[in-house]
Amino acid sequence: MELMPYIVEERKDTGLYNAKLGIWLFLSSEVMLFGALFSSYVLLRTGAAHWPQGSSILNVPMGAFNTVVLIASSVSMVFAWAALKENKFGKFKFNLGITILLALTFLVVKSFEYGAKFEHHMYPKTNTFLAIYFTLTALHALHVIGGIIVNSYFWGPGSKMWQTDPQRFTNRIEIAGIYWHFVDLVWIFLFPVLYLL
Amino acid sequence: MMRGTHDIKQKIRKYWGVFTALLILTVVTVGISYLKFGLAAAIIAALTIALIKGSLIACFFMHLISERKLVYVILGFVVFFFLSMMLLIYASYFSLPGGATYVS
Amino acid sequence: MSHSHEDPRRLSFWRKYIFATDHKIIGLQYGITSLFFLLFGFCLMLLMRWQLAYPGEPIPWIGKFLGESRAPGGIMLPEFYNELGAMHGTIMVFLGVVPLVFGAFGNYFVPLQIGAPDMAFPKLNMTSYWLFFIGGVVMLASFFLPGGAANSGWTAYPPLADIAPIGQTFWLIGMVFLINSSLLGAINFIATVFQLRAEGMTFMRLPFFVWAQLVTAFLLLLAFPPLEAAGVMQLLDRVAHTSFFLPSGLVVSGEPLPESGGGSVLLWQHLFWFLGHPEVYVLILPAMGIVAEIIANNIRKPLWGYKSMVYSVIFLGFMSFIVWAHHMYLTGMGTAISAFFQTTTMIISIPSVIILTCLFLSLWGGSIRFNIPMLFALSFLPMFGIGGLTGLPLGLAAPDIHLHDTYYVIAHFHYVVAPGTIFALFAGIYYWFPKVTGRKMSEVLGHIHFWPSLFLMNCIFMPMFVQGLAGVSRRLYDGGQQYAHAQATLPLNEMSSICAWLLGLFQLPFIFNLIWSMLKGKKVASDNPWEATTLEWATPTPPGHGNFVKVPKVYRGPYEYSVPGAAKDFTPQDQERV
Numbered sequence: 064m065e066l067m068p069y070i071v072e073e074r075k076d077t078g079l080y081n082a083k084l085g086i087w088l089f090l091s092s093e094v095m096l097f098g099a100l101f102s103s104y105v106l107l108r109t110g111a112a113h114w115p116q117g118s119s120i121l122n123v124p125m126g127a128f129n130t131v132v133l134i135a136s137s138v139s140m141v142f143a144w145a146a147l148k149e150n151k152f153g154k155f156k157f158n159l160g161i162t163i164l165l166a167l168t169f170l171v172v173k174s175f176e177y178g179a180k181f182e183h184h185m186y187p188k189t190n191t192f193l194a195i196y197f198t199l200t201a202l203h204a205l206h207v208i209g210g211i212i213v214n215s216y217f218w219g220p221g222s223k224m225w226q227t228d229p230q231r232f233t234n235r236i237e238i239a240g241i242y243w244h245f246v247d248l249v250w251i252f253l254f255p256v257l258y259l260l
Numbered sequence: 261m262m263r264g265t266h267d268i269k270q271k272i273r274k275y276w277g278v279f280t281a282l283l284i285l286t287v288v289t290v291g292i293s294y295l296k297f298g299l300a301a302a303i304i305a306a307l308t309i310a311l312i313k314g315s316l317i318a319c320f321f322m323h324l325i326s327e328r329k330l331v332y333v334i335l336g337f338v339v340f341f342f343l344s345m346m347l348l349i350y351a352s353y354f355s356l357p358g359g360a361t362y363v364s
Numbered sequence: 365m366s367h368s369h370e371d372p373r374r375l376s377f378w379r380k381y382i383f384a385t386d387h388k389i390i391g392l393q394y395g396i397t398s399l400f401f402l403l404f405g406f407c408l409m410l411l412m413r414w415q416l417a418y419p420g421e422p423i424p425w426i427g428k429f430l431g432e433s434r435a436p437g438g439i440m441l442p443e444f445y446n447e448l449g450a451m452h453g454t455i456m457v458f459l460g461v462v463p464l465v466f467g468a469f470g471n472y473f474v475p476l477q478i479g480a481p482d483m484a485f486p487k488l489n490m491t492s493y494w495l496f497f498i499g500g501v502v503m504l505a506s507f508f509l510p511g512g513a514a515n516s517g518w519t520a521y522p523p524l525a526d527i528a529p530i531g532q533t534f535w536l537i538g539m540v541f542l543i544n545s546s547l548l549g550a551i552n553f554i555a556t557v558f559q560l561r562a563e564g565m566t567f568m569r570l571p572f573f574v575w576a577q578l579v580t581a582f583l584l585l586l587a588f589p590p591l592e593a594a595g596v597m598q599l600l601d602r603v604a605h606t607s608f609f610l611p612s613g614l615v616v617s618g619e620p621l622p623e624s625g626g627g628s629v630l631l632w633q634h635l636f637w638f639l640g641h642p643e644v645y646v647l648i649l650p651a652m653g654i655v656a657e658i659i660a661n662n663i664r665k666p667l668w669g670y671k672s673m674v675y676s677v678i679f680l681g682f683m684s685f686i687v688w689a690h691h692m693y694l695t696g697m698g699t700a701i702s703a704f705f706q707t708t709t710m711i712i713s714i715p716s717v718i719i720l721t722c723l724f725l726s727l728w729g730g731s732i733r734f735n736i737p738m739l740f741a742l743s744f745l746p747m748f749g750i751g752g753l754t755g756l757p758l759g760l761a762a763p764d765i766h767l768h769d770t771y772y773v774i775a776h777f778h779y780v781v782a783p784g785t786i787f788a789l790f791a792g793i794y795y796w797f798p799k800v801t802g803r804k805m806s807e808v809l810g811h812i813h814f815w816p817s818l819f820l821m822n823c824i825f826m827p828m829f830v831q832g833l834a835g836v837s838r839r840l841y842d843g844g845q846q847y848a849h850a851q852a853t854l855p856l857n858e859m860s861s862i863c864a865w866l867l868g869l870f871q872l873p874f875i876f877n878l879i880w881s882m883l884k885g886k887k888v889a890s891d892n893p894w895e896a897t898t899l900e901w902a903t904p905t906p907p908g909h910g911n912f913v914k915v916p917k918v919y920r921g922p923y924e925y926s927v928p929g930a931a932k933d934f935t936p937q938d939q940e941r942v
Contacts (some may be wrong), residue, residue: 066481066910078328079483081559088551091338091888092589098342099590099635102349103597103608109353116294127290131283138279143319145275150269173288183361186606191626195608198600237323246323255306258773259293330558341586341685349634352689352701 071117073242086238090245093206097249100202104195104256115192117258120185126258127173130250135163137247138239140214147233152225155236159218162243166211173204196257203253206246213239278320285313383494384487388907390493392800393471398463401500402786403551403875405455410868412448415440416843417861434512445634445841446515447531451503453518454535457647459500461785465650466546466584467496469792470553470577472800476900476907477571479562479742479916484555492549499541506534517839519640522609527616528599529838537601543592546584553581562899564918568674569937570924572660572667575674576653579681580646587642587685594635601627608632630695637688645684649677651744651788652719653868658741659793660897663730665925666931669722676715683712693761694768702761709759710736716752720745731926731933736810742816743785751780754829762853769839772832775825783821790814790874797878798893802905803885809877816870823863827856897936899920 068074077084108114117123130226139161146154147245180186187197217239224232293302317333319325324335384390414423420439423430427438430670434444475483483489506513511529514520525532557578563571570578597608605623609632612625667673689697689705723745732738754776759765765774790813830852836844843857844850872879892901899918903911916938922936930942 067484067486074559077330079330079559081555084330084555084558085485085488085551087334088585089547091334092547092550092585094338094342095345095586096589096593098345099593099638102346102590103593103635105346105350106353106628106634107608107626109350110326110628111626123290123293127286129285134279134282134286137317137321138275141275142272145268145272169320183466186604188602188607188624189623192605193602194606194624198597198606201427211577220712240911241322244317247321248314248317250315252307252310255289255310259289259306260299273444320877337582337682338586344686345590345638348689348701348704351704352630352634352697354698 067259071228078094080234082234082238086241090241093245093249097199097202100195101252101256104199107191107195111191115190117256119260121196121258122179123258125172127221130167131253132165132169132172133247133250136162136169137244139165140243144233144236144240147225147229147236156218156222159214159236163214163218166207166214169207170204170211173200186192199253199257201212202248203246207258210239210243210246214243247250274320278316282313285309288320289313372562383490385482385490387471387475387486387489387910388800388911390489391468391470392469393493394463394471394496394928395469396873397497397500398460398468401455402460402464403429403871404504405452405460406868408452408455410449410864411440412445412452413864414612414859415445415841419845421843433510434720440841440843442861443515444512446517446839447507447512447894449839450514450517450520451507454514455503456781457643458539459496459503461789462643462646463496463780464789465620465654465785466577466580466646467549469491469650469654469789469796470580471549473796473900474553474574474577475556475560476903476911477574477898477916478520478557478560478565479899479912480556480560481910481912484559485552488548489552492545494539495545495548496820499538499545502534502538502541506531506538509534517638520632521597521636522598522601522627522629523611523614525632526596526609527621533599533602536595536602536693539595540592543588543595546566546588550581550585550588553577554585562918565899565937566918568671569588569918569921571653571675572651572656572670572673573653573898575677576649576656579677580649583642583646583649583681583684587639588630589638590635590649592855594632598632610742611685630692633692633695634689638685641688642681642684643778644780645680647785648748649680651785652748654788654792654795655741655744656723656793657898658737658936659688659726660923660925661795661894662733662735662738662741663934664733664925664926665726666921667722668726668728669718670921670923673719673722676718680719681711683708683715687712687759690759690761690764693764704851706759706761706777709917713752715761720749720752733796734806736805736814737791739810739814740787740794743814744788744791747783747818747821751776751778751784766835769837771828771836771838774838775828775832776922778828778911782825783818787818787821792816795894796887796900796906797881797885799891799903800902800906801882801885803881803887804893805877805881805885809873811813813870813877817867820863820867820870823861827853827860831856837838851888894935895925895932897934899937902936902938913937 067081069079073079073080139158142160143155143162146152146158177197185193187194217236221235222232224235289306292305292309297305324331381389384393411423411426413422420659423435423440427435430444433446434441471483471489475481503513509529509531511531513531514528514535515526516525516528516532520532520535549697557570557574597606600606601608601610607623607625607627609629610621610623610625614621614623614625616775640829656667656673687705687709689701691710695704702769758767758773758776794805794810797803831844831850834849834853836847836850836853844854888905891903891905894901899916900907902916904913918935918937919940920935922937924937926933927935927942935942
């Protein structure tokens, strides 16, 4: 007998299942985490005597490409969830696979960007713009890696749950999706702030 | 809780719509950045577009538009605290007497 | 969730006690670990107090074991004093009080009081504990590094913390583990309280303890991440030579720093105190919750003003996010922003006063039982009162000019945390010990613990107000010896130290009581020996897996004592008819 209620079905007064509330709480803390870094950016830039234009240091086409890559991965992620709702497991696997591949693409592009910076002896310690750029994007990249790990688990061994408890598995994909969309959302703000302003 | 397939097909159509909008807005935001307005205008433009894109992702991909009141209440507080943190830190910079600076 | 298909009686020793997912075992894990850290942090302070009482004199007995790098000839070096100070604060706050008050008491009793089978995310709960454990190990390990543990204060202000020895790096890494532990714990608490309340357990029927823990969880959830961000930035400053917090043109020991500069020292302070202020409410709110439970139980009547207390604690939590820069009045911030924070700080004192007043007023007309938990809970009221009231001149910018960074501040916050929170924790341990172990702690030993502790706490900290008003700064390794304005109050150092050592002595009966009673304490005759109304007393003793024999249904509020017409002077929440 399952002792823990509301893993799958929603509780009446809150209208939520447990993990749904859990992920939004987690994302709340993430908003404060990235928010603190954005606040630091604002303070450091406002007070700086000289602050470079993002486009003079960073590669805008690469950044824009990565933005499109992440948006596409967000779309494929939500399609993966929708496929489970339609009972189309094959479609789910396909879309989740695309999501993971696009996420890896993002990281590959990012590593080219970082590599190019290091080749030109531009490191976090070079100036505060680069310091905050590397910190924000590296923290974001760590979250991308986390998402890849979670999604890969659900694509692989975790997908067995579809056979035994399909509703619960669908909920898990919804939760993983909400996390992944948040990762995309952070980049939606990171890109213009760092690259375009 | 399995909803009807018609429901899902409608949602999928919406997702394609959002995807298209996001792509267009990305092009717009990059395009605008080449137009070299002043910094203040650039910030407003970039943040406005980012907010629209972010809202689309949040409302449709993250299903926020049909979410429960409790989640809205919690997120409301989060937005308030985030803005307080950013604005009060920023404001304290300008409150320094006689040309002193926080950052050097 | 895999363990629902496992028979819990057949879990291996490792799965049941070490990598436990049961909230009660995890609560005990937090309890044991944090009590150890509390003792360790206390001992660090006992060492500091020697230097303050007898500056420059070799430390007896232990001095020779401290090593030449810390105490050559047994005489404490200033760097070592700073190390003790920084780590005393860090350990007491992050490894002692918070894990005890939130991780231990919260984990064990919140699910029980709301009628839940466990926390919403048991595996996440286990992860929280082990992250805390690792963070603690990292912090302890830092003592063995060259240069010792962190010594830049528990507040770790740059630029000093940026250039400090490697112990500071370990401090930052340890903090990352501790912060993540708390974040995961906070998610668990909030989800549990919203989702797993038993049928009939509406929000306004929740015990005040649960409300306090819920607000505390929100504080941890939203206030810790900025400190994590700041910690990462300071780590980068130290390890990758960035200049987030280093202004240009810094010269250290005659040499200009090679770092790029362009950073902001005050940025750290803002981000630190954004957490730092809510953190102090994390320290006090669960304690108020414990005190409320014990007072309600021992006055045999409902708490006065339950609704006011609930609204106050919610309002307090909200306000705590927008007062932080009252810790920064002397950083050169302008008057406009100081005025803003002063205003919010004054406003936040109101809900605290409301909660304390309701607890005081509850005593009127009560049939008061003066057992050991009640003695500690009652003493919390005036002690927290003193602590809270003495915060007012600190919260106002003008008097703070004189009092900032003096012993007045130390006295203020110790009053709130030491005879405040820690007394509430003692109360909670004596109170809930029978539910956890099925035995009662010795009353005699309890009295020997309580009365001297109360007296000595005041002897230690009351003089510090005097010293602070005289202008004696904090964090002086010689207790103010070098300063003319401190001379008159110097003898108070010796008095505080002797009383601190005596206080340590009188904790021994408590430690003995705790361990001895677990084995040989008087067994309780019922599952509800205190005749309380809240749901944790409706379980077997100790509660088994899943907590309740039958899923509870709640029919009434949390403090229905002396209901007119009832057969007994208490009516449990899960009892349908009086």
